[in-house]
Amino acid sequence: MIISEEQLFLNQQLDTKKEVLTFITEKAAEMGITNNQTQLNEDLWAREKEYATAVQPLIAIPHAKTTAITEAKLLFIRLVTPIDWGSVEGFQVQAIFSILVPAGEASQQHLKILSGVAVSLLEDTFQKQILTIKTEYELMEYLKETLEGELI
Template structure:
């Protein structure tokens, strides 16, 4: 059993904006059992977004929320139907978000480990191409788990 399961992967969501995508991911935190308060998770996502861009390269972003309302660390994947404007290193709109949910008490450990592994995965064009091409939540979960376990 890996860190990411198929129910943590959403394919084909239509978001009007980055904020809409983050709202969805905040609701997912509660639905998936990582947190109890979606609006507090959303506040944590936006606080991080206001610090610096979470868009990396080639349409991929790694939004992350650190909060006391998150009791279980987790990851969710959101593939959008159409890219949305999202501040990123290369200025490309985002259509795939790899969201990290981090309990406040694990901010220096779990958070940094997940973030560094996510960044390494997303710098690999082959990995990005596989995730973008797949419409299978199980396959996407397996791809991410293999990267997180390295």
């Protein structure tokens, strides 16, 4: 399973992109997704420096393809209030899908996860639901209904 209820983090009070990326690396370490928290953090920042991963208003998809990841996972974080993500477009971000993929699986697995999330994000209903669903359980049930089968 790429995502589970334990990988959904709603109503987080994080005030900067740095806090969000640190949160991602800490949770990845706690869940055994990474074997090198420092390397994962560096790899997430390296990707952000190439181009900010805020893909549209309120949505960001920070991701890393790295040897610091032990298995492909998707984390979801929803912030209490939107934050500046530092994108060229000036997007504020509140919902974050973080894609973490081992370097060896990078091309195929990363693209499968990214395209599954990106296609769903094109739908206004999906955007509204991920920003308003109240509990992790309800969000997980919604994701099971809407995301591609191989992501769940």
